[in-house]
């Protein structure tokens with residue numbers, strides 16, 4: 241059984257939230273310390289921390305920091321609750337696509353509304369945020385287990401973006417499946433899509449796999465189809481930011497393209513996501529808000545010190561796309577795998593819960 245490292249992108253100290261600055265990886269491992277909710281909000285917006293589950297966990301701690309800031313400032317519970325609602329809304333406005341953000345904030349709002357004593361609420365909020373963090377890691381290990389069961393003894397897995405420990409509270413979702421398969425002694429090689437423009441694959445997934453000693457090749461996004469046509473890829477496993485009721489899935493830009501290529505080449509295409517990434521309030525992927533990010537992410541290299549397009553170039557920079565459920569072989573969750581996801585199989589899956 242291979243020992244897997246315990247990479248964590250965040251640490252709660254009881255008074256502050258330490259965040260591994262993912263903008264600096266893979267060359268520098270630097271941490272920033274947030275003692276205010278505004279610092280947490282900015283860290284999410286600036287992608288110091290990113291990844292659907294990680295964003296939810298970090299936002300939950302942002303509520304705790306905000307509540308602590310209000311203690312001593314709010315004259316009573318009514319004022320405290322009103323001001324904390326503003327803080328929750330600030331955190332909710334950071335990034336629109338990953339539904340885990342809103343799922344986590346809903347859990348925190350329940351705690352706020354259930355209390356009446358300020359200090360009790362602050363304590364309960366901290367307990368809830370810690371629970372959200374711990375549950376996420378346990379959830380990811382279960383996703384890993386169910387996903388690894390799908391794999392044969394030797395696989396060459398194509399990944400997109402970063403879906404590892406850095407995108408969660410630890411262990412990862414799609415990359416968690418890779419970790420679990422390796423732990424089970426399966427022979428896994430990963431083809432890592434660099435994932436332009438933010439390069440989460442080249443900078444983050446490659447870094448995680450290197451830390452783990454898991455064999456991988458870094459490829460540019462445009463190489464994926466060619467390697468599929470050569471028969472070098474045995475399956476594709478990606479993450480998710482929001483899964484609609486019919487199984488349409490929003491994920492990092494470029495995922496839809498991979499799903500079409502995988503279908504063309506008869507390669508299994510799996511999504512790995514916790515049930516907290518499902519948004520059953522929307523019928524299909526057309527309703528999922530797609531974040532448009534700063535054009536500079538396309539116009540410049542990651543360090544922003546070299547421009548790669550002419551001045552005046554017009555840019556489109558959607559951070560996500562939507563993969564139709566028909567292109568998805570299965571969705572791997574912590575409660576099992578939804579094979580051939582569609583409204584019927586997904587509703588049935590959640591009704592069994």
Ligand SMILES: CSC[C@H]1O[C@H](OP(=O)(O)O)[C@H](O)[C@@H]1O
Pocket residue numbers: 290291292293400401402403404407408412413414440478479480481491492493559
């Ligand atoms: C564990 S899935 C993480 C998911 O989030 C990433 O987006 P971003 O890096 O912009 O937060 C990407 O879509 C991953 O699949």
